[in-house]
Amino acid sequence: xxxxxxxxxxxxxxxxxxxxxxxxxxxxxxxxxxxxxxxxxxxxxxxxxxxxxxxxxxxxxxxxxxxxxxxxxxxxxxxxxxxxxxxxxxxxxxxxxxxxxxxxxxxxxxxxxxxxxxxxxxxxxxxxxxxxxxxxxxxxxxxxxxxxxxxxxxxxxxxxxxxxxxxxxxxxxxxxxxxxxxxx
Amino acid sequence: xxxxxxxxxxxxxxxxxxxxxxxxxxxxxxxxxxxxxxxxxxxxxxxxxxxxxxxxxxxxxxxxxxxxxxxxxxxxxxxxxxxxxxxxxxxxxxxxxxxxxxxxxxxxxxxxxxxxxxxxxxxxxxxxxxxxxxxxxxxxxxxxxxxxxxxxxxxxxxxxxxxxxxxxxxxxxxxxxxxxxxxxxxxxxxxxxxxxxxxxxxxxxxxxxxxxxxxxxxxxxxxxxxxxxxxxxxxxxxxxxxxxxxxxxxxxxxxxxxxxxxxxxxxxxxxxxxxxxxxxx
Numbered sequence: 001x002x003x004x005x006x007x008x009x010x011x012x013x014x015x016x017x018x019x020x021x022x023x024x025x026x027x028x029x030x031x032x033x034x035x036x037x038x039x040x041x042x043x044x045x046x047x048x049x050x051x052x053x054x055x056x057x058x059x060x061x062x063x064x065x066x067x068x069x070x071x072x073x074x075x076x077x078x079x080x081x082x083x084x085x086x087x088x089x090x091x092x093x094x095x096x097x098x099x100x101x102x103x104x105x106x107x108x109x110x111x112x113x114x115x116x117x118x119x120x121x122x123x124x125x126x127x128x129x130x131x132x133x134x135x136x137x138x139x140x141x142x143x144x145x146x147x148x149x150x151x152x153x154x155x156x157x158x159x160x161x162x163x164x165x166x167x168x169x170x171x172x173x174x175x176x177x178x179x180x181x182x183x184x
Numbered sequence: 185x186x187x188x189x190x191x192x193x194x195x196x197x198x199x200x201x202x203x204x205x206x207x208x209x210x211x212x213x214x215x216x217x218x219x220x221x222x223x224x225x226x227x228x229x230x231x232x233x234x235x236x237x238x239x240x241x242x243x244x245x246x247x248x249x250x251x252x253x254x255x256x257x258x259x260x261x262x263x264x265x266x267x268x269x270x271x272x273x274x275x276x277x278x279x280x281x282x283x284x285x286x287x288x289x290x291x292x293x294x295x296x297x298x299x300x301x302x303x304x305x306x307x308x309x310x311x312x313x314x315x316x317x318x319x320x321x322x323x324x325x326x327x328x329x330x331x332x333x334x335x336x337x338x339x340x341x342x343x344x345x346x347x348x349x350x351x352x353x354x355x356x357x358x359x360x361x362x363x364x365x366x367x368x369x370x371x372x373x374x375x376x377x378x379x380x381x382x383x384x385x386x387x388x389x390x391x392x393x394x395x396x397x398x399x400x401x402x403x404x405x406x407x408x409x410x411x412x413x414x415x416x417x418x419x420x421x422x423x424x425x426x427x428x429x430x431x432x433x434x435x436x437x438x439x440x441x442x443x444x445x446x447x448x449x450x451x452x453x454x455x456x457x458x459x460x461x462x463x464x465x
Contacts, residue, residue, distance in 0.1 A: 011428060012430060013430065013431075013432035014399070014431060014450055015433065015434070015446060015450070034429075036432060036433070036434060037434040037436055037446060
């Protein structure tokens with residue numbers, strides 16, 4: 001398979017070194033480190049967008065896994081399926097998020113999470129967003145939360161295309177965990 | 185009433201000695217010879233990875249605007265690039281220039297082309313490692329010594345400033361005395377002779393030669409290549425045909441302010457006293 005190089009651990013550029021201080025930071029950082037001046041601005045943004053913030057860990061992982069599934073990104077789905085389990089989602093939740101299309105009735109049980117899933121499907125699926133769809137999400141989430149959740153969808157889509165185009169490999173640990181949870 | 189001047193962080197850092205004043209350019213990576221200790225694994229068959237003359241001149245112009253004080257041009261063998269005499273003359277319109285060369289290509293025709301450099305602030309730095317041809321050529325190339333001792337006086341006669349760079353693992357006093365006598369005979373004074381260690385990067389690493397140098401041992405002279413900007417001219421080395429990126433600063437080279445500011449940021453983050461003790465230059 002043709003692959004795009006990621007920096008080796010003994011070849012980390014100077015500006016990228018802080019991101020490698022605790023060892024191998026994973027394939028996204030190792031790929032971005034090829035262009036250190038891009039890494040140093042991209043990672044703070046990605047961190048702010050995807051890490052827990054005013055929006056909780058679980059909600060963000062719902063967005064990330066669902067968006068990645070819609071975009072068909074194997075790396076992001078596999079990697080974040082594990083993170084989603086750590087965020088308190090069950091294997092059944094994760095399996096449903098990974099499968100584009102309607103989620104089984106009552107599986108999430110929380111109207112806010114169900115509205116969020118609908119919003120992700122609309123935003124992540126491309127095309128126009130209707131007034132009714134904006135009204136539906138606004139019934140459960142505040143304006144600033146919608147701004148942030150929509151940014152998470154956008155940031156995830158960027159990484160989906162990046163990881164897919166560069167054929168980033170999923171870590172063996174993540175694959176082992178998915179196997180154990182019956183998600184492979 | 186004082187007049188506020190625009191902030192020029194690079195110029196101020198250079199003036200205050202917090203940042204080296206020289207900007208280097210790797211004009212190319214290919215070479216007509218293949219030295220045992222070459223940092224960049226240069227040789228006749230490697231990819232050129234050349235900077236265009238337009239890029240080199242832009243670097244020179246922007247270096248001056250930012251407040252750098254000197255330019256350096258290295259390679260590869262710089263005079264394999266046909267534009268080099270003209271480009272050096274143009275760069276010297278901006279700042280003083282030192283250009284590194286192995287000194288083996290100075291035919292009568294090339295000597296004529298470089299003659300105008302005598303009127304400019306350009307020095308040619310030529311490698312000469314040993315006073316004996318056989319020992320010198322063993323590390324460099326067959327006939328290297330003969331060509332250098334012919335080229336140096338021919339350049340000096342034309343009024344061109346010549347420096348001699350001696351790159352060695354070690355040298356005996358007696359051998360050094362004879363080498364210095366030789367460069368004086370060729371018309372190069374002691375003030376234009378530098379001696380430096382082999383740095384264990386590139387082919388020197390493959391050959392198990394030289395001193396191991398880390399970032400803080402190497403001068404932080406901003407170095408522009410076709411592959412990006414680096415922490416000094418010892419940064420963009422090639423090992424096993426692959427570019428080393430451990431001393432890469434940015435892939436962006438122009439505007440020069442982008443890598444210059446990034447390098448300054450790295451220097452400002454360096455602990456006090458954390459600088460070179462290996463006389464690498």
